[in-house]
Amino acid sequence: MSQVHGDTTVGSATHCPYCALQCGMYVANGEITPREDIPANAGGLCQKGWTAAELLTSPERITTPLLHGKPVTWEEALDYTAGRLRAIRAEHGPDAVAVFGGGGLTNEKAYQLGKFARVALRTSQIDYNGRFCMSSAAAAVNRAFGMDRGLPFPITDIGRADAVLLAGGNVAETMPPFVRHLTAMRSRGGRLVVIDPRLTQTARLADLHLQATPGTDLALALGLLHIAVAEGHADLGYLAARTTGFEAVRASVSAWWPERVERVTGVPVAQMREAVRILGEAGRAMILTGRGAEQHAKGTDTVTAFVNLALTLGLPGREGSGYGCVTGQGNGQGGREHGQKADQLPGYRKIDDPAARAHVAAVWGVDPADLPGPGRSAYELLDALGTPEGPRALLLFGSNPVVSAPRAGHVTERLAALDLLVVADFVLSETAAMADVVLPTTQWAEESGTMTNLEGRVLLRRQAAAPPPGARSDLRILGGLAERLGCGEKFPADPRTVFDELRRASAGGIADYSGITYERIAAETGVFWPCPATETAPEAGPHPGTPRPFLDRFATPDGRARMVPVDHRPPAEDVDEEFPLYLTSGRVLAHYQSGAQTRRIRSLNQVASEVFVEVHPDLAERLNVAPGDRVRVRSRRGAAEAVARVNASIRPDTVFMPFHWEGVNLLTNPALDPMSRMPEFKVCAAALERCTGEDMERDA
Numbered sequence: 001m002s003q004v005h006g007d008t009t010v011g012s013a014t015h016c017p018y019c020a021l022q023c024g025m026y027v028a029n030g031e032i033t034p035r036e037d038i039p040a041n042a043g044g045l046c047q048k049g050w051t052a053a054e055l056l057t058s059p060e061r062i063t064t065p066l067l068h069g070k071p072v073t074w075e076e077a078l079d080y081t082a083g084r085l086r087a088i089r090a091e092h093g094p095d096a097v098a099v100f101g102g103g104g105l106t107n108e109k110a111y112q113l114g115k116f117a118r119v120a121l122r123t124s125q126i127d128y129n130g131r132f133c134m135s136s137a138a139a140a141v142n143r144a145f146g147m148d149r150g151l152p153f154p155i156t157d158i159g160r161a162d163a164v165l166l167a168g169g170n171v172a173e174t175m176p177p178f179v180r181h182l183t184a185m186r187s188r189g190g191r192l193v194v195i196d197p198r199l200t201q202t203a204r205l206a207d208l209h210l211q212a213t214p215g216t217d218l219a220l221a222l223g224l225l226h227i228a229v230a231e232g233h234a235d236l237g238y239l240a241a242r243t244t245g246f247e248a249v250r251a252s253v254s255a256w257w258p259e260r261v262e263r264v265t266g267v268p269v270a271q272m273r274e275a276v277r278i279l280g281e282a283g284r285a286m287i288l289t290g291r292g293a294e295q296h297a298k299g300t301d302t303v304t305a306f307v308n309l310a311l312t313l314g315l316p317g318r319e320g321s322g323y324g325c326v327t328g329q330g331n332g333q334g335g336r337e338h339g340q341k342a343d344q345l346p347g348y349r350k351i352d353d354p355a356a357r358a359h360v361a362a363v364w365g366v367d368p369a370d371l372p373g374p375g376r377s378a379y380e381l382l383d384a385l386g387t388p389e390g391p392r393a394l395l396l397f398g399s400n401p402v403v404s405a406p407r408a409g410h411v412t413e414r415l416a417a418l419d420l421l422v423v424a425d426f427v428l429s430e431t432a433a434m435a436d437v438v439l440p441t442t443q444w445a446e447e448s449g450t451m452t453n454l455e456g457r458v459l460l461r462r463q464a465a466a467p468p469p470g471a472r473s474d475l476r477i478l479g480g481l482a483e484r485l486g487c488g489e490k491f492p493a494d495p496r497t498v499f500d501e502l503r504r505a506s507a508g509g510i511a512d513y514s515g516i517t518y519e520r521i522a523a524e525t526g527v528f529w530p531c532p533a534t535e536t537a538p539e540a541g542p543h544p545g546t547p548r549p550f551l552d553r554f555a556t557p558d559g560r561a562r563m564v565p566v567d568h569r570p571p572a573e574d575v576d577e578e579f580p581l582y583l584t585s586g587r588v589l590a591h592y593q594s595g596a597q598t599r600r601i602r603s604l605n606q607v608a609s610e611v612f613v614e615v616h617p618d619l620a621e622r623l624n625v626a627p628g629d630r631v632r633v634r635s636r637r638g639a640a641e642a643v644a645r646v647n648a649s650i651r652p653d654t655v656f657m658p659f660h661w662e663g664v665n666l667l668t669n670p671a672l673d674p675m676s677r678m679p680e681f682k683v684c685a686a687a688l689e690r691c692t693g694e695d696m697e698r699d700a
């Protein structure tokens with residue numbers, strides 16, 4: 001599609017449909033080439049990015065609405081849906097209808113979905129899959145810094161650091177072009193430390209790999225902090241000037257002497273000391289966390305412990321140093337700012353804050369008293385579906401919980417118990433296949449909108465291809481439903497119109513987008529939030545955006561970072577005789593998330609076509625398992641079969657399964673973090689055995 005003169009929303013320069021790196025790419029006539037002008041990828045792409053256009057024209061694409069599996073017209077699908085929603089609401093009240101969103105949705109969609117729930121449905125029951133993603137890091141940095149921006153610095157700062165500690169992130173497989181920033185750092189003499197129970201592709205790049213037992217990062221961080229204090233690396237001047245609470249934190253780590261931490265984590269004392277030396281002696285250092293450290297029932301406290309370590313070393317708010325969470329989904333950052341979260345209104349406002357309610361209600365043209373309060377968090381919402389107290393209808397945009405939710409067998413039962421399940425998607429995902437109504441949507445390259453990448457840089461995805469007849473954008477679908485619910489005028493389908501309203505709704509909030517326009521993003525290759533509109537002081541010129549928000553002060557009332565003492569505790573479910581192995585989970589390069597998209601791309605599916613479990617050779621020998629054997633992995637929640645991959649890069653007490661296929665989430669433990677409501681995806685107790693001939697016959 002050629003550039004329409006003067007229209008910034010159409011053109012070949014756009015961004016990848018997948019992860020939070022949001023690599024810049026050109027899409028023209030089905031061909032993808034990388035953009036050089038976007039710093040996150042600067043000319044790089046991973047194989048998922050290179051092949052992303054294939055799904056635009058895939059025969060597996062759905063382009064006709066389905067009602068109970070049968071093709072129907074849009075009028076029929078929307079009339080039916082709105083009629084059922086009205087009936088369910090009339091019989092059971094507004095909270096009987098729930099909404100589930102996704103961190104892959106554009107800012108405009110995430111905003112509109114939150115508004116749709118509160119204004120068109122008047123339900124409190126909305127949450128999204130970001131709860132399963134970076135919510136623990138978000139809770140921890142909100143507590144510490146008063147603001148949650150994944151990386152509070154440009155990604156290129158990483159290349160200029162002298163040391164990086166990466167806890168539980170495998171960027172070599174999850175964001176391959178990210179590696180160039182780590183390589184840039186190392187080529188300048190900087191050092192990389194990685195914490196991971198597996199010797200991953202990322203850990204292979206590291207100068208030091210701490211191969212901790214799953215679920216023990218909190219103890220490890222406390223141990224590193226203990227050593228940092230004992231060896232004189234605490235930056236007392238910085239701590240006095242920029243933080244509160246250090247004394248309590250110092251007292252709380254005194255009991256975490258190195259030998260004790262070694263017993264809990266399996267990491268040798270000498271390696272801990274080396275890690276602290278690398279960080280403590282670096283001029284500029286960074287501590288980063290990924291899902292490995294965060295997706296635990298103690299994820300918030302674990303991230304807090306790493307933040308405390310960073311603060312003790314004097315890193316956050318110093319140019320070139322800091323703490324950051326490596327956000328995951330394409331719009332994982334923006335998706336958590338604009339109101340699709342149960343407790344939230346646009347601009348990263350709290351839904352229970354009267355001033356926030358008044359501001360947003362004015363933008364929406366409703367009475368603040370009519371806005372619902374906070375609803376259930378993602379897993380609690382899924383768990384309540386179809387129960388006497390819970391929602392009876394669910395509208396789902398941008399997630400595939402049948403594969404990706406913890407204890408997915410149970411979640412699938414809950415979805416089946418609904419009176420109405422409506423799924424908007426462009427493929428028939430495992431979840432869409434269960435739906436009463438499937439609404440076929442346009443895809444990333446066929447629509448425009450903004451995405452906020454892992455740095456907090458707001459980017460413009462331009463429309464680069466024409467949508468197939470039959471598909472409608474999520475915004476148009478929401479507009480069509482709103483019209484039938486009597487408030488269509490409040491739900492325009494044009495992304496720019498929605499963005500302009502989002503700007504007003506976010507004005508004055510923590511994530512203030514009011515000074516960001518499509519034109520500015522296009523001209524500047526992105527704008528960092530917060531970026532307030534400065535119309536009140538025109539002589540000051542437009543606000544430049546905020547690449548490094550903490551240089552002068554943190555976003556807390558007194559401007560200081562809050563250090564909060566935390567303590568280690570074992571996983572929600574520890575190993576025992578019956579379930580003697582730690583089971584952890586994560587990703588492989590070729591597939592994205594639940595695989596709904598990438599399992600439908602031929603070349604990616606050829607590289608990785610079935611679920612496997614990684615097993616250490618010693619464990620394999622003990623269990624009489626050979627490479628390639630079919631094995632059964634069991635937990636207290638269920639059982640799943642997988643092909644054994646025997647390799648020495650994993651701890652002998654741990655097995656790993658990717659979650660891109662149905663399998664591992666039949667086993668995972670939905671124990672939730674008390675603050676973030678994050679489920680414990682990254683550790684549960686499991687057992688493994690070779691499948692017998694009988695199993696194979698039964699499965700055949």
Ligand SMILES: Nc1nc2c(c(=O)[nH]1)N[C@H]1C(S)=C(S)[C@@H](COP(=O)(O)OP(=O)(O)OC[C@H]3O[C@@H](n4cnc5c(=O)[nH]c(N)nc54)[C@H](O)[C@@H]3O)O[C@H]1N2
Pocket residue numbers: 019020133134167168169170171173174175195196197198200212213214215216217290291292293327328329330584585586587588589590591592593594656682683
């Ligand atoms: N290829 C690919 N890339 C992706 C995605 C994808 O699905 N596929 N998804 C995107 C999204 S949404 C996200 S959130 C990011 C996630 O990006 P990452 O956080 O890098 O991904 P994971 O593979 O989930 O987990 C990272 C590592 O944590 C390790 N780990 C497991 N348990 C523990 C533990 O207890 N402690 C520690 N320290 N480490 C542990 C695992 O061995 C794994 O290597 O990736 C994004 N990019």
Ligand SMILES: Nc1nc2c(c(=O)[nH]1)N[C@H]1C(S)=C(S)[C@@H](COP(=O)(O)OP(=O)(O)OC[C@H]3O[C@@H](n4cnc5c(=O)[nH]c(N)nc54)[C@H](O)[C@@H]3O)O[C@H]1N2
Pocket residue numbers: 102103104105106129130132133134291295328329396397398399400401403404405406424425426427429441474585586587592593594595596597659664665668681
């Ligand atoms: N065991 C285990 N489970 C995990 C994790 C783990 O590490 N281990 N990680 C968790 C994490 S970090 C995440 S982020 C979740 C992700 O898991 P999911 O929430 O299931 O994410 P996706 O697989 O990306 O599902 C997105 C769905 O929405 C569709 N879609 C994509 N874009 C759009 C759009 O713009 N509009 C609409 N209507 N549909 C769209 C896609 O086709 C796909 O079907 O999984 C979590 N589950």
Ligand code: SF4
Pocket residue numbers: 016017018019020021022023041044045046047048049050174175176177
């Ligand atoms: S790293 Fe992420 S954004 Fe970049 S091409 Fe791969 S999937 Fe797309």
Ligand SMILES: [Mo]
Pocket residue numbers: 132133134328329
């Ligand atoms: Mo994620």
